[in-house]
Amino acid sequence: MEITITQAANPKMIAVLHVHGNVDSASYEQFQQTAADLIAKGARDMVLDLGQTPYMSSAGLRALNVIYNSLRDENATRSNVSAGVVKGTYKSPHLKLAAPTKRVLETLKMSGFDMFLEIHHDVPSAVASF
């Protein structure tokens, strides 16, 4: 697995991580650490481009969960989030997914992660959604 990083402006800066290859328990830490390094450098909004990710196991979801928590809006109270979740309206405003492959989308749905993360057809539409 390799990750390349680009920046998009909308007008705020959005970090785009392009994940090339499979994310499993042998590679998820690299994925998680790459995102953590960006967050440590100040990234607050992120798109994960999964168009070149044929496969993701639960280890990849674990990394997604950690990244999601790291980007969580500190002003959003738990009750606000919970209310949105109940209504089916809450999605992370800071972490968005782009172009997941069929298998990765199945994994996201099987775990219920698709309820909490916006999924866009491509990177430009994900960037435009911020």
Place this chain on the structure above:
Amino acid sequence: MLRGSLEQLARLRAFIAATAPQFGCGAEDVFALELACDEAVTNIFNHVFDDQMGEVQVELWRQDDAVCVTLDYYGRSFDPSQVAEPDLTAPLEQRPEGGLGLYFMRQLMQEVRFEFDAVKGNRLTMRRALGEN
């Protein structure tokens, strides 16, 4: 036979992708087997071998209208009934890290059976019905 650690997962998935179609598995079945076996072997390497090197023997075969896979290994046992079902409606911020592996195995396979024997070794058998999915 998988010898080593988590870097063996790619080899495991390649073995399944190359072998399962010979037993009548379609693309969905191959994906299900790859993911279920990946999760099972990950749990063995992480929780039984404690991230040390280990060995897992993998066998795949057709039985009537199903495809079966066994994973044989030595090491400690656990009680699968004590593994809590994940709450898939819980917000991500409230979820524990991990805990989806066994859930995925049970979602993808019609049967997930653990047998533990300190002398003969442990065996995990998984069965997926073909043509129903």
